């Protein structure tokens with residue numbers, strides 16, 4: 080066990096999946112301090128543990144995992160905590176497959192049945208969700224989220240803050256630009272510009288990304 084206690088930020092659906100992965104690794108929920116910005120959840124419980132308010136004074140003296148699916152929220156909270164010297168903790172479900180020849184950044188979540196191939200690089204606080212495949216030589220930049228069942232062919236580049244929707248397939252060597260969104264079920268066979276939303280088979284631009 081790499082650390083004895085962990086702070087987890089987020090108590091929504093994605094956080095439930097992350098805790099499930101920790102329990103599968105042998106953690107107990109009582110070793111996790113849960114925090115949130117969601118005032119309606121503060122004071123309640125999550126996996127039987129009290130939920131505390133995340134504030135600018137919250138302690139960062141133990142490793143932190145931001146278990147929030149939204150790339151924008153994850154990135155914003157990470158930036159705040161980074162300035163206070165927080166260390167981010169990566170969690171990989173024991174039934175994920177992460178090549179020893181890949182490099183996975185701090186604060187990532189690798190879900191069950193996800194695969195990360197050799198010489199792939201994954202940046203800070205990314206989510207490689209259930210059954211998602213990052214093939215050899217891909218580069219996935221900070222705060223990207225590869226939704227369940229999405230596939231990156233070999234050599235794909237995913238820039239920061241990108242959402243690749245559930246079940247989407249990105250063909251080999253395609254580049255997905257900064258902040259772009261790829262719709263669920265899409266097949267992307269050409270580069271996607273920054274700040275745009277592409278969807279369909281083959282994927283076409285729907286509109287500029289809504290913030």
Ligand SMILES: CC(C)(COP(=O)(O)OP(=O)(O)OC[C@H]1O[C@@H](n2cnc3c(N)ncnc32)[C@H](O)[C@@H]1OP(=O)(O)O)[C@@H](O)C(=O)NCCC(=O)NCCS
Pocket residue numbers: 148208226227243244245260261262263264265276277278279280285
């Ligand atoms: C692509 C996406 C972002 C578009 O959302 P949006 O901006 O709200 O777009 P709308 O729902 O208004 O749809 C706009 C048009 O695009 C079409 N469209 C939306 N999503 C599509 C998709 N995935 N594939 C093909 N067409 C799609 C809609 O049918 C609509 O077409 P119309 O104008 O002919 O009726 C969204 O549909 C999507 O796929 N999100 C990914 C969800 C996901 O996988 N989340 C992961 C959770 S873990």
